[in-house]
Amino acid sequence: MRRAAAPGRGSATIEVVADRAGVSPKTVSRVINNERGVRSETRERVLTAIRQLDYQPNLAARGLAGDRSFLIGLFYDHPGDYLSEFQTGAVQRCRESNLHLMVEPLEAASPELGRDLSTLVRQLRLEGVILLPPLSDLPVVHATLAAAGIPAVHIAPMRQQDDAPSVDTDDRAAVRQLTTELLRRGHRRVGFMLGRAGHRATEQRYLGFVDAMHANGLDIDPQLVQTGNFEFAEGLECARRILGCRPRPTAIFASNDDMAAAAVSAARQMSLVLPRQLSIVGFDDAPVASMVWPQLTTVRQPLRVIGRAAAELISEYQPHRQGWPRPVPRRHLPLELVLRGSLAPAPQDS
């Protein structure tokens, strides 16, 4: 023996387990990797030995020998409060497949993006990556990963790539439904706060709004549609512009909760009584949605579920292994309306 194992660290090797079970290391390996072709009695013996020795296979060795890494990367640009929920879901699913999640913030605007990404991906030999928007829409990202041959799941991409699995939610339908709720309560003049240009969510949510308005024979007053960027500060300006229109709208649909919260603030500063004089609805069911008064009616994003789905697709979609390409997997998840106090009947004309 050349180097003594540090005491306490690490654990038994596969050889020790093999000896104890009276089989060869290769057989232990087969058991660990759940390969078929091991008699169940043998498998049991091995499993017992593993348990008794509290054996943990060495990931680095497995990776080196098997040309794998057991690692998948989660790339994001702006962290938001949604990230931690998403990643928790993803990690949970990863555990089921014995994978591990590396998180990597990346600057979408950086000119080094391609190189940074390539370095990371190749150094770690990632088995797949999850791309959060807006990274999921950058051609350079797509190109770099394709060149490296790394499967990538795109979360809520603007346009689906034919060759890339994706996970998204049916924002359009949800907004259509929620807008319909607004109309059903008598609102006719409804303001709309757009999100940041270039996000799929921005486009889809607006389309859902248009769907509902048109379905009810209503026209959209362009003045009442203002562009924000999903952030509170911009949302304030945006809400003020909308509330400055005459006749004043009786409701505002904000493309996310942060902006909806901004609308609440703006209305409050203009001394409007909420929700009697103005209904406000948002999207995301972010923490702030239940922290303003009145609480926001909104659309819940099943963030953990999305995270799980992303990790699941990655673990399934391994084009260079067995019988791929099968159809590129996608998940299209439903959303749930959350009706709260900020939604009220339209005020009576007086």
Added chain:
Amino acid sequence: MRRAAAPGRGSATIEVVADRAGVSPKTVSRVINNERGVRSETRERVLTAIRQLDYQPNLAARGLAGDRSFLIGLFYDHPGDYLSEFQTGAVQRCRESNLHLMVEPLEAASPELGRDLSTLVRQLRLEGVILLPPLSDLPVVHATLAAAGIPAVHIAPMRQQDDAPSVDTDDRAAVRQLTTELLRRGHRRVGFMLGRAGHRATEQRYLGFVDAMHANGLDIDPQLVQTGNFEFAEGLECARRILGCRPRPTAIFASNDDMAAAAVSAARQMSLVLPRQLSIVGFDDAPVASMVWPQLTTVRQPLRVIGRAAAELISEYQPHRQGWPRPVPRRHLPLELVLRGSLAPAPQDS
């Protein structure tokens, strides 16, 4: 050659680089690892070859041969909006040391906690871990990591372990200062909303409050001190109890912004005019702090800086390498007051 390298994936090996530079693989290894004893001319030649071939050393191989992993773990229980900021800071610092961050949610309450942790840590051969509260206070976590010989940085632990590096902020001083601001504006009856029992933050923030009150010769009315749990929902109840006291306090200090936002809601429901009739201050400078009206006066947590510091301590504190133990490293970071609209002079007695 036994197995063909998958085309496009991976990159040149150290041997290819060595050949190109006209040196042995070992010398390339020396350059990669920044070891001394390489003539600078040789080093240059190797570096050039590395650049030309766009070589990325294989982490798994480095790990296996060198008994390292280049991985550090970030363990957390409840993800919160603060997590993503923290982790972004940590990842940034990790990159500087060529380390990578694995995030691992863990259930503090689970009876399997010790086993789960041990499995993770040994399978990945983590070089260190960062523990977010409340994990940083669980004896089983501490014991498991100590047994495995893994250095752990504790973030804001209740009590400092003599042998564990830690990062925390001076919550007590910050609350003392902010309370003093309140008193300077004429407030005398000030309510206080405690955080979840067992958190260091809960204790320290309250102590800061007591410090300031006593320093100004004021007693604390026990009725005005209520226990929340850092969450909005509890905060609402808590605020109602405080606002139900007579004479009604003219200000409330909440142990975090979520609860401060709850106080804003509760006050609004009681038709109090903010901030004229009631000043409210919080802690954290969470997103919600600037999303309620009036915006919250609060204390900014330098989350990224804390994350960086944690990663830095881990990369420095490697007791089983070179000359340890040196003094166990700690960081005690200052906080910054953020004065916003929710803080106003006390109403005049009438």
Added chain:
DNA sequence: AGGCTGATTGACAGCGCTGACATTTCGACT
């Protein structure tokens, strides 16, 4: 019993790198 097939199991090299140690090189000094 012998032969044949498919299911199990094992032997062995090698994944790409680094630790220990051997060897060479180089400048300084007799």
Added chain:
DNA sequence: AGTCGAAATGTCAGCGCTGTCAATCAGCCT
């Protein structure tokens, strides 16, 4: 020029596992 020690570089085995392929075994048929 010759000697010596430190600095620079190289040699080689092996980290712990898995892929390949060979060997063995059990079951079944004639």
